[in-house]
Amino acid sequence: xxxxxxxxxxxxxxxxxxxxxxxxxxxxxxxxxxxxxxxxxxxxxxxxxxxxxxxxxxxxxxxxxxxxxxxxxxxxxxxxxxxxxxxxxxxxxxxxxxxxxxxxxxxxxxxxxxxxxxxxxxxxxxxxxxxxxxxxxxxxxxxxxxxxxxxxxxxxxxxxxxxxxxxxxxxxxxxxxxxxxxxxxxxxxxxxxxxxxxxxxxxxxxxxxxxxxxxxxxxxxxxxxxxxxxxxxxxxxxxxxxxxxxxxxxxxxxxxxxxxxxxxxxxxxxxxxxxxxxxxxxxxxxxxxxxxxxxxxxxxxxxxxxxxxxxxxxxxxxxxxxxxxxxxxxxxxxxxxxxxxxxxxxxxxxxxxxxxxxxxxxxxxxxxxxxxxxxxxxxxxxxxxxxxxxxxxxxxxxxxxxxxxxxxxxxxxxxxxxxxxxxxxxxxxxxxxxxxxxxxxxxxxxxxxx
Numbered sequence: 001x002x003x004x005x006x007x008x009x010x011x012x013x014x015x016x017x018x019x020x021x022x023x024x025x026x027x028x029x030x031x032x033x034x035x036x037x038x039x040x041x042x043x044x045x046x047x048x049x050x051x052x053x054x055x056x057x058x059x060x061x062x063x064x065x066x067x068x069x070x071x072x073x074x075x076x077x078x079x080x081x082x083x084x085x086x087x088x089x090x091x092x093x094x095x096x097x098x099x100x101x102x103x104x105x106x107x108x109x110x111x112x113x114x115x116x117x118x119x120x121x122x123x124x125x126x127x128x129x130x131x132x133x134x135x136x137x138x139x140x141x142x143x144x145x146x147x148x149x150x151x152x153x154x155x156x157x158x159x160x161x162x163x164x165x166x167x168x169x170x171x172x173x174x175x176x177x178x179x180x181x182x183x184x185x186x187x188x189x190x191x192x193x194x195x196x197x198x199x200x201x202x203x204x205x206x207x208x209x210x211x212x213x214x215x216x217x218x219x220x221x222x223x224x225x226x227x228x229x230x231x232x233x234x235x236x237x238x239x240x241x242x243x244x245x246x247x248x249x250x251x252x253x254x255x256x257x258x259x260x261x262x263x264x265x266x267x268x269x270x271x272x273x274x275x276x277x278x279x280x281x282x283x284x285x286x287x288x289x290x291x292x293x294x295x296x297x298x299x300x301x302x303x304x305x306x307x308x309x310x311x312x313x314x315x316x317x318x319x320x321x322x323x324x325x326x327x328x329x330x331x332x333x334x335x336x337x338x339x340x341x342x343x344x345x346x347x348x349x350x351x352x353x354x355x356x357x358x359x360x361x362x363x364x365x366x367x368x369x370x371x372x373x374x375x376x377x378x379x380x381x382x383x384x385x386x387x388x389x390x391x392x393x394x395x396x397x398x399x400x401x402x403x404x405x406x407x408x409x410x411x412x413x414x415x416x417x418x419x420x421x422x423x424x425x426x427x428x429x430x431x432x433x434x435x436x437x438x439x440x441x442x443x444x445x446x447x448x449x450x
Contacts, residue, residue, distance in 0.1 A: 024228075024229050025228055025229065026228075026229045026230075026231055027222075027228055027231065028231045028233070029146055029230075029231070030233075032142055032146055033138075033139050033143075035222060036139070036219060036221075037139070039220065039222075040138050042134055042138075043131060043134050043135060043138065046127065046130055046131045049127055050127045053127045056120050056123065056124075057123075059120075060113070060116045060117040060119070060120040061117055063106070063113045063116065063117075064113055065105075066103045067103065067104050067105070069102055070099070070100070070101050071099065071293075073097075073098050074095075074097045074098075075095075075096055076095050076096075077093070077094040077096065078093055094297060095297070095298040096296065096298075097295060098294075098296075099293055099294065100291055100293020101292050102290065102292075103291075104287060104288070104290075105288055106285070106287045107287055108283075109280055109283070110280030110281070110282070110284070110285070111280060112280035115273045116273075118273045119273035119274055119277060122266045122269045122273065125266045126267050129260070129262045129263035129266060130260075130263050132259040133258070133259035133263060136259065136440050139435075140431065140432075140440055141219060143428075143431045143435075143440075144428065144431070145212065145216045147427060147428050147431070148212045148215075148216075149212045149216050150230065150232055150424060151420060151421065152205065152208050152209040153209060153232075154420040154424075155417055155420060155421075156206060156208075158416045158417055158420065159202045159205045163195070163198045163202050166191070166194055166195040167195055169191060169405065169406075170191045170192060170195050173187055173188050173402055174188055176398075187401055190402050191402045194406050235427060237427075241371055243430075247360060247361060247364050250360050250364065250433070251357055253437045254360060255356070257437060257438030257439055258356065258436075258438035260352060261349070261353065261356070261438075264345065264348055264349040264352055267348075268349060271338060274338040274341070274342070275338045275342060277338075278334040278335040279331075279335055281324065281327065281330070281331035281334065282324060282331055283324075284323045284324070285321070286319070286320070286321050286322075287322075289316075289317075289320065291316040291318075292313075292314070292315045292316075293313070293314055294307070294308045294313040294314065295307070295308075296308055300312075359436045360436050360437070363429065363432050363433050363436050364433070366429050367429040367432075367433055370422065370426040370428075370429045371426065373422040374422050374423065374426055376422075377418045377419040377421075380415040381412075381415045381418075381419050384411050384415040387408050387411065388405075388412045391404060391408040391409075
């Protein structure tokens with residue numbers, strides 16, 4: 001018995017760990033969006049590119065500062081050579097050491113440095129707007145998939161409730177048949193078939209929920225082996241229903257808020273500075289440089305320190321002027337290239353604004369239709385519920401049969417499903433409107449329910 005006790009202990013312990021590992025974990029909408037924004041690969045890659053843009057901006061600023069360096073070289077010379085100290089040729093072996101500190105600075109280059117700084121600032125701002133737009137894209141995708149999971153959960157609940165009612169009706173029918181009431185055996189068979197059909201609908205609803213959960217888990221890049229539950233956010237439906245959308249106001253908000261439009265505007269501005277940078281190639285360039293150094297030679301009969309610090313020390317101050325006359329059309333080609341790139345960016349902005357207006361038109365129309373669908377679905381559920389109550393009473397009194405009550409019950413279940421879809425469709429269309437106007441935030445679906 002003692003020999004079996006130890007393996008049983010470890011088996012119990014492992015089983016306990018397995019149960020703990022499979023405990024349900026609940027995820028809220030805000031947590032889902034936060035995880036997606038943190039784990040999304042595109043956002044991480046774009047943030048890396050933002051660091052590159054910032055480095056290029058720092059590099060552009062650094063062009064105003066002088067470049068400083070130190071150089072040194074040593075060599076040994078064999079054979080006939082000129083001895084500068086003696087003023088004559090010699091064939092002695094000469095060990096030489098040269099070194100110096102140099103600095104150079106651009107004084108004028110056609111305002112190239114200034115425009116490069118401004119261009120790099122616009123590029124960095126464009127990259128930042130691209131990151132923010134990608135964050136909104138990710139938030140919208142998570143919202144869409146999260147709502148699909150919630151809808152599938154509600155549809156599963158409706159089918160499960162329907163199955164419970166069908167099972168109760170099956171038991172009632174069996175009782176009536178066995179008691180010799182007016183129901184015949186065909187009614188029992190019909191109800192058994194209907195119960196099995198509804199049980200299949202439950203399985204299909206479970207499969208649809210599982211698939212939507214898998215897609216959401218994949219989107220969030222969380223542990224696929226954990227048991228995830230997704231909490232339903234508190235949503236003030238009446239606040240959504242009472243909101244009136246004006247297409248012109250929505251478009252103006254989109255132009256002011258959307259990060260992809262801001263990014264394109266930054267790209268155009270950067271292109272304008274790029275043209276100015278290219279045009280600087282037509283203008284003269286003025287630079288200054290300074291060099292201080294010394295050298296040592298074994299042919300010169302002085303000490304190392306005397307030669308380096310005194311005798312052979314030299315300083316050179318230079319001023320360089322470069323006036324371009326003909327550069328094989330290099331500058332012309334560069335200016336034209338930047339012009340056309342900017343023209344394309346302007347066309348892309350116009351196309352983006354047109355697409356934005358079309359998206360908003362569709363979204364506003366869908367939003368208004370979703371609001372009407374809510375009213376119609378609510379009325380449909382109320383009517384179907386009353387019809388079902390009346391049919392159940394007729395069934396209890398033996399006036400109607402199983403087929404009649406199943407037809408009415410099917411209409412009621414369909415009305416409930418339509419209402420659930422209408423509710424979530426309204427939320428989705430409101431989320432889409434916030435997305436297309438550039439106002440979508442992680443808390444957009446987290447409004448307190450009055």
